[in-house]
Amino acid sequence: MCLGIPGEIVEILPDQPDLAKVDVSGVRRNINIGLITDDDPQPGDWILIHVGFALSKIDEAEAKAAMDFLEGIGQAYADEIEALMESRIE
């Protein structure tokens, strides 16, 4: 659970502006963006996600670097993505 995983904002939910639909390695899930509202998150922005919350905005190069790191660590990342797939934040 200690990992920060990169994702790309697909859309901000119109009825719940604290939530965004985010693409993480092809998996789309709702992520809370309430901690980064000062950074004005928009569709197309990359974010670093931790336990269902965006912790910071990052650029695409950093997102790629973070993904390389995660894919390299093996099981821990597989577990994290599996947990994320089960997640249904509303």
Added chain:
Amino acid sequence: MRYVDEYRDADKARALAASIASLCEPGRQYKFMEVCGGHTHTIYKHGLEDYLPENVTLVHGPGCPVCVIPMGRVDDTIHIAEQDDVIMTSFGDMMRVPGGRGSFFDSKAAGADIRMVYSPLDALKIARQNPDKKIVFMAIGFETTAPSTAMTVLRAKAEGLTNFSIFCNHVTILPAIKAILDSPDLRLDGFIGPGHVSTVIGCRPYDFIAREYGKPLVVAGFEPLDILQSIHMLLSQLAEGRSEVENQYGRVVPWEGNLTALKVINETMELRPYFEWRGLGFISHSALKVRDTFAAFDAERIFEIPGSRVADPKACQCGEVLKGVLKPWECKVFGTACTPETPIGTCMVSSEGACAAYYNFGRFTRERVQEATRG
């Protein structure tokens, strides 16, 4: 060097390594602690120690949130889970951590309703769906994770939920670093500062390490080159007689941290007078509890908590590993009685634990050391 050769930037890493070697004073030993479990992973995955001169040693710190939870808190969580109508929720990493009475998985098998969640917001959803049950979220983690719990508590309050609470086990990294600096067991020359914790707290809170203890700290990213560059920055400071806080991970970590995250933590939680850490014992002001104003969401006030104290198994040396005094493979049960499949200590349970990282990526090193000792 086989791990290193797989790394795509091996040439850059070698160039940095040469520069690192040139910064070392001959005959001087350097010991740097990487505080964060994610860094430990990178170091073993890519065999970074093989890049460093013999007189530069990396030691692992207490930055694995699962690893530092004492067995008594595992037992207390199970105690709450066994109460009538309770659904306990927890991150998956905690499920296999052994307490004095077994793990969450054991308790679940015996009939308690303990569920894995990805996010505290998933626990909140379970609370909405089960109004006649009491949903408790077993909250763990450093400053990286505490804002998520805080936001969830604020949300629960805003929605008027009355069946959701947290069993708060959030810890703060600075008192643990201070405890290690004050301990006579280990002499350190500097710190590779945690990446994600710093995203929240920023770089300023580390100032006391540089000013009062005279040790440099460099906040680092998670790529192999990030770690090597951070070691280079630490050695440059030492060579120039400086001790400062520097930020190698500026592309993600703002100097001031995430002010919204700090605000929501402060709104919902406050420091405990003391908290027990596995291996490090009781440390003053090192953990968070729910503020009085949010008492309705505090499992410690809703349920009677036994406050279990359980000594670690005698064979387990997680404490020494967490303090950086022992390398994982120096533990008596590493890789024999204690493996990721049948862990005795927390450092082998969590994928971020130093022992699990060593076990998964470092066996090559251990075998080499064994051969050397034999020969």
